Amino acid sequence: MKFLLLVAFVALSAACFSSASASKTWTLTEANNNTNITPTLGDTIVIKLKGNPTTGHKWIIECLSGDAVTFPSPRTYENNGGGHGSGGTFTFTLNAAEPGHGSIFLKYARNWTGTPANTFLVSWHNTRPTIAENEDM
Numbered sequence: 001m002k003f004l005l006l007v008a009f010v011a012l013s014a015a016c017f018s019s020a021s022a023s024k025t026w027t028l029t030e031a032n033n034n035t036n037i038t039p040t041l042g043d044t045i046v047i048k049l050k051g052n053p054t055t056g057h058k059w060i061i062e063c064l065s066g067d068a069v070t071f072p073s074p075r076t077y078e079n080n081g082g083g084h085g086s087g088g089t090f091t092f093t094l095n096a097a098e099p100g101h102g103s104i105f106l107k108y109a110r111n112w113t114g115t116p117a118n119t120f121l122v123s124w125h126n127t128r129p130t131i132a133e134n135e136d137m
Contacts, residue, residue: 023042024043025045026039028047029049030050030120036122036123036125038124039124041096043126045095046093047094048090050089051087051088052086054084054085056111058111059090061105067102068097068126069094069098077089092104098126099126099127099128101126102124107120
């Protein structure tokens with residue numbers, strides 16, 4: 001009987017902790033400009049912004065505050081498939097690595113001009129996962 005209770009407890013504990021630690025991907029676009037998000041540690045923040053490097057414009061990091069995120073990969077660019085000069089999407093990927101606050105300010109500009117054509121700002125407060133976040137229980 002004690003053995004069955006122990007097995008049940010271990011199974012329930014494993015289910016709780018595996019669900020509580022499941023990470024989420026936050027996909028942000030121009031519609032999320034000037035917003036605050038609350039990712040949990042381990043979550044991924046993906047920022048996807050439209051642009052066209054053939055015009056000389058690129059999305060670049062103007063300012064990154066806080067040390068609560070890491071960059072698992074550099075900025076990427078994917079053409080939308082409409083042919084040369086048609087534009088596409090710049091992608092920045094961050095991971096919520098530590099508890100804390102931070103923000104990223106991006107500008108869409110040409111390297112040789114000081115005035116950006118567009119800007120993007122998002123702030124975050126990374127939190128630790130809790131059992132209460134488990135919606136399956």
